[in-house]
Amino acid sequence: MRNALLSITLFILTMICVYFLNSSVLSLCDNIEMQAEDIELKITSGQMEEAYNGSLQLLNCINEKNILTSLYLSHQEFDNLLNESVRLSTYLVHNDETEAHTSLHLVKHNTEHIKKLQMSSLENIF
Template sequence: MRNAIISILLFLLTMSCVYFLNKSVISLCDNIEMQTEDIELNIASDKMEDAYYQSLELLNTIQDNNVLTSLYLSHQEFDNLLNEALRLSTYLVHKDSAEAHTSLHLVKHNTDHLKKLQAPNFENIF
């Protein structure tokens, strides 16, 4: 009886941790998507300096959530996102709008990919 109760409690603890981490990853991805849309508007308006400062905020957001997210996600997926955000800020410093657009869309793609990985479906389970 005691082993059954411990097993149930561990299962509930695991499920609550997965639920919390899943919600935090999805909210991080939503936050990144909003920031990338703002950066894209500034690049389109040729406000490279504003876009650069927003890209630094994006980079800080990703780095601040590195510990919690890296526990739950694959390091490779999260490192790809971090590397692209770093490239984005570098391209914006040099005022290269074509490469900045490319890097920005890669950040968006990686963010969408991370959100799709969090969806509970048969493809992600198997």
């Protein structure tokens, strides 16, 4: 009886942790998408300095959640997102609008891919 209660307790704690981490990752992805849209609007309007400041905020946002998300996500997925955000800020420093758009779309794509992996579906389970 004691083993059964311990197993049930551990299962419930695991499910609570998974729910918390999953919602944290999805919240981070939503935040990244909003910041990326804002940066894209600034790039298209020619405000490269404001876009650069936005890219630094995006990079800081990703770095702040580094410990929590790296425990839960695949390191490859998170590293791709981090590397592209660094490239984005580098391209914006050098006023390379075309490469900045490319890097920004890769950040968006990686974010969508992470969200797709975190959604509960039969494809993700099997």
